[in-house]
Amino acid sequence: MSTRRGMNVPFWLIAGWLAIVGSSPVFGGGERGGNQLPKKPPKLTVDPKAKPLTIAFISYANPQHVAKDSAAISKYLEPYVGVPVKGFVTTDYGSSVETMRSGQTDLAFVDPLAFLMAHEQIGAKPLVLEVYSTGKPTYYSCIWVQKDSGIKKPADLKGKSIAFADQVDMSGHLMPRDIFVRLGLLPADKLEGAFFKQVYFAGGDEQAIRAVTNGFVDAAGISQFAYLLLRPQERDGVTVIAKSIDSPAHLIMARKGLSEKICKRIQQAFMALDPSNPHDQELLGKLYGVQGYVEAKMSDFAEVAKIAGRYGFIRKPEAFAVKEKP
Amino acid sequence: MMRSYLVFHRLATGLAKCRASSFGVRTWVLAAVLTSTAPAFAHIIPPEKLHPVAESYRRAGFLLNLNPVLWEQVAPDVSAIANYWMALDSKAAGDLLANANRIIAEATRGPDQQAAVEPMPRAEAAERIFVLLTEAVSQIGQRQLRAAERNLEQREDALALMREARGIFGAFDDVLRATDRDAFRRLGWSWLEMSSALGSRGLLGKGVAPVEHERFVAAAREIATYMQANFGVGFLPVKGRKLAPWPARSKTFDASARPPIKLPPGHNINKQLPRPRQILNMATRGVDEGETTLIALGDMAFDSSFIFGEPAQSLGISCNSCHNKSITNPNFIIPGLSSRPGGMDVSNSFFAPHANNGHFDALDTPDLRGIRFTAPYGRNGRFESLTEFVRNVIVNEFNGPEPDPVLLDGLIAYMFEFDFLPNQHLNRDGALNGQAPQAALRGEEIFLRPFEQMGGMSCATCHVPSANFLDHKRHDLGTVPGAEDRSRDGALDTPTLLGIKHTPPYFHDGSQPTLRAVTEWFNDNYKLRLSEQELSDLTAYVDTVGDGVDAFEDTQFTLEAEMEEFSFFMSAYEFLVERNKPELMAMTFQTIAFEIRAHKWDLQDWTHMPVLERMAELMDQAYGAVRAGDRGRVGELVSEYRQTYEKYKDVLN
Incomplete structure (x- = not known):
């Protein structure tokens, strides 16, 4: 086990610690994409009359606080998608998915289970996974x-x-x-x-x-x-x-039918957020305090889909075991 | 379900740093940028999460056990409980408020000699209020449980009501956990039963689980029955014991058990961040710290709660809690013992009942910088000797055992190293130099000006610039309310002005929030008739004199400096062996183990946590070995501790 400064921790120290180490957010899993962040997409002129892009944020405790944060995220995103962005806050994933089902929501912050069900029921697509302070887009x-x-x-x-x-x-x-x-x-x-x-x-x-x-x-x-x-x-x-097993992290998903071009720009805009950049760090703080984003792939969900299928939350877990183009 | 701890962990671990260091002072640069939120460093203990009713009940319970009872602090908690109840049962809440207010009024009225009416005795009034509050909390909790039962058809409503009831029941948790473990576990299962019985609303039509009414009701009734039986109407405190929700009617109540010692909600004994910059004279002179044994021992004792007795020891309170790195900790507050943050009544019934003076006289915590120059000691200068003062703090303010003379010598040696901050605007004689702001220079003239209204004295008569801005005398300025008319009990020691910019509030009781308020107080009370401009200039002068270079460390990361300090503590080990001081060795090991555990979550890279765990464990073992008289083993363990530290010190930050 290597440490940040390349020093080896001897076995006697590790022995009594394995349990916590196993649970510590700083261990396990592999990072994706190395340290290279993609560039932010070129900015577009925002057409104020265009139909807004709508995002469902999730709040567990303080919807007012999340609403305030969501405004900053919407503002950040607008020049990258070229249309007004409107955020709203829900207190459960079910509501987010239902608003997406009814066409009122283009993007939603969800957990893997909600995504699996939303994909199966309404064809939602995964865009980006959150990266935690472990440096990984996974948790267990x-x-x-x-x-x-x-x-x-x-x-x-x-x-x-x-x-x-x-x-x-x-x-x-x-x-x-x-x-x-x-x-x-x-x-x-x-x-x-x-x-x-x-x-x-x-x-x-x-x-x-x-x-x-x-x-x-x-x-x-x-x-x-x-x-x-x-x-x-x-x-x-x-x-x-x-x-x-590792689960993919919480994610941002898009409704079925949202244009590939827009989806690509949204992915780039989130994935380019750099925690070492003060402005981006502030935005990440408003994005539930994550460290960044990486691209989400359907195959990321293959293993957790089996679990969700086993307990009856989705019918076709095999649909997630797809081989994506590199 | 993941969000709530993500922010915490990001702040705790996600920040990188680089450093430049010199002895005793660490200069850290945050390479990563903090968000606008203050970082939640792990040695900063967050307040316990309590329902507002439970919080008020627990705080009121603490206050009612004190002597004197600060009724003005009890009243808001009574109101808070009554206000919550008001929405559920306005009549009962109104009765609570009226009864409690009547008791408080009876307890606080002055004796009426004509009518031969005495105030209600403190203990009687405290008990009656405590009974009222206990019954009220029990009834509120039961009411919310019944409401949850009634709302089982609306699962989300029932869930919210159950959570309210659980939060309110938290008022009794600590005492139940300690004194009725069977019931605590049984009722814990009941809460889990209720939560489980509420089933699930599912997600998008899947995973729906219906509410199990009978299961929920059975569990809720068990809790309500217990609450009613033990804390409901007719509740009686246990005679001869402190006021607490003793479940004395429970068959499984263990009367011999003691609840944990806790401070009331609203307390804060966390040290300030960023840390004040501590200047130890010998360190500034480049002395090898490994050769200043007595100072090292004193540093350890200053940071150790083990020099004190109970309850300070269990609460982890040390000299350093109030005088963080020798400087006033402005956060420190304990309801009932403090009138405001940064101070406490040190002659109280909680920390040392034997030395309680029976009246509330909270003091502002003084800055200890330059303490070797500031005798006499104590706000009223009652101790000429710092040794006598420190001994009194240990034995009579914090209930400690008589300190070993070597330990006391160490403490004094350490404290005598505390230097004032250097001040770039002051000459050696205390006069401002030409670099000082113009306003301050104008203010200096006022400071030196004799005033007829002050008997021909100037500010500088007492705050002598060439003598570190003090005169080593006691003066009565009228800031202390007298015990009776024309009492002569208000003289206070002249405090230095050095460093005071960084230690608000001011006056012995912290009653003046700013330096401007202080200058206005003198202007008003001595009728100095200073103009607005003069007041501003005088304030600017005091502000300039009271400033200093780099008053605070420029990092919020403290683990590396702490670990280095523990190594310094350990440098006294050979001296203690030579002097045959096993008790002080044991105290050193206990203190280091305690401090490592208190600070370990500050570690930025948690992969190194095993190292810290091991070092704390080595100190535990060394403590055990010294207690067992196995000196050889102690030596081995100390050696291993030192080797481990040397090997890993670069990553323990």
Whole structure:
């Protein structure tokens, strides 16, 4: 394992740390496209009378704040698409997809599950994936337990309790659940009474990981980043015993029929955002604090599509296993 | 579900830096650009997330246990709980407010000798208010649970109401977790049952799970029953113990258990960022820090909560908490003990009940720069000796054990190194030089001008420019309210003006927010009849005298400097071995382990986290070994710690 300054960390240091390392946002996965950012597309004159491009932003807690941020993003995008850009805020992915279905939305910020369903139902296209502070356009889920619980591996959870975040949540349910299915510990079609003594849906990542720290459940199946929701002094109390496959990051998707030319320009405009440039950094701060964007491909979603298909969220997961042109 | 922590992690890890360094002072340059949001550095502990009702209840509970009770701080929390309740049950909320206000009025009225009416005793009033609030919170929580039950047909409404109820129940969490673990776990399951029973609205028609009414109601009723039984109408505090929501009627209540020591919501003991620039005289002179053993020991003690007793120790409070790198920490505030940020009543009933003076006299935290020149010590100059002052802080203000003489010597040696900031506008004699702003130069004339209204004295009579702007005397300017009419209890030590630009607010109690307010206070109280221009000039003078070169470090990244400082702490180890001071060795190891853990999340590249973990672990082991009397093992562990630090110090930043 190489470090930023090329120093090797000896095994004795790593040994007791593997669990957290496995869950740390700074590990795992490969970067795409190296460090070379594409150039921003040439600017166009904005035609104020043209039909606006509409973007659905998502807010989890503070829609007013997101609305304010979205205005800056819309303004940034306008000269690259040559038409006015209007953003609006929704509080759930379902609404974003429904507005796209009804033709009111051209672009939407969504999670992989919402995209998979939107693609299957209304032909939405993936444009760009978010890049996190890990430097990667991916994330994964973990099985978290109390560090001193004695639970070392998923099989140790037989007859014990687990909390997931929400039933319809890729990182907070389907991906971590799939860890047990892949290990043959849990049938794909049955969650309750099959392997675990008790399964809860806690209502969110924080509630789930706090259910672990409070000793209400033996494990939580949630995002790799969940421990950041704990206060610093609480984080040492939890550890990871397993992690899921990588999922592509949250993304911006476009409605079916949006012109290829516009899609290309939008991709370029987002992918060219440079975190080392102060202005771009400010914009990225308004874009949910991501580090940048990379191009999204359908094949990125092939593996998570299988998971979504396994639990009935999409009918044809094989549709995502396409070979794209380089 | 991912967004909420992305911003945090980006700020915690996504910033690069380069550096130029000299001893003791790190000059950092942020190569990456910060967003407009202040970075959430991990040693800055965020406030606990609490529902407003739980927050008010917990804070009020803390305040009501103090002596004296600051009723003016209790009243807003009573109002906050009543206001929340008002929307649900206006009559009950109105009764709460009326009853609480009546009790507060009875507790705060002066004795009426003619009517032979005494104020309600503090403890009685505090208990009665606490009972009212506990019953109210319990009823509010139960009401929201019932509302959730009634709204199960509208899942989203029921979910919101359940979350409200859970947040309100948070008022009791800490005490339940400690004193009724069975119930805490059982009720924890109930909350999870309710959340799970609400099913899912699905996404685009998939994954819909219906609400399980019976499951939800059964769990909600269990919680409501517990709340009613233990905290509902008729709640009684446990006699002889502090006011807290003891679930004394629960069969599984463990009366011997103690809840964790916590500060009330609204407190802030985080140090300021950027850090003040600390100037240690010996370091500026280029002295090898490894040879200043006593200073190293003092530096460790200054940063260590282990020199104090409980509760300061459990709360991680050290000298450095209030005097961050020797400079006033303007963030420090504890409701009930502080009147404003940057100060505290140090003779209080919370930190050292034995030394409580029984009245609220919060002080503004003084800047310790140049402290070897500023005797006497204490705002009222009650200690001629810094050693006596520091001992009193440890033993009587923070309930610590009698300090080892070597430790005390170390603290004094360290504090005597604190230098004033250099000031490019001052000559050695304290006069402004020609580089000073014109307004300040005009203000200097006013500062030196004798005023009849001040008995022929000038500002400079007390703030003597050639003597670091102080006269080592105590004067009564009338800023301290007397205990009675014509009391002679208001004399205060003359403070230096050096560095004060960076340590607002002003006066012993922090009652003046700005230097301009200070000059206006003197103008008004001594009827100096200064013009607007003169006031501005005088303020400019004080501002210039009170300034200094590079008052703050120009980085927000502090881990590398902290790690270097811990290495400095460790340089006292051989001296402690030689003097046979196992207690001080143990304290050093404990302090380093604690500090590494407090700062480790600041690490910019978390791949090196195992190194920090290992170093903290080595200190834990060294602590264990010294306690076991295994000196050989202690030496090995110290050696390994030092080697590890030397090997990895370039990446621990």
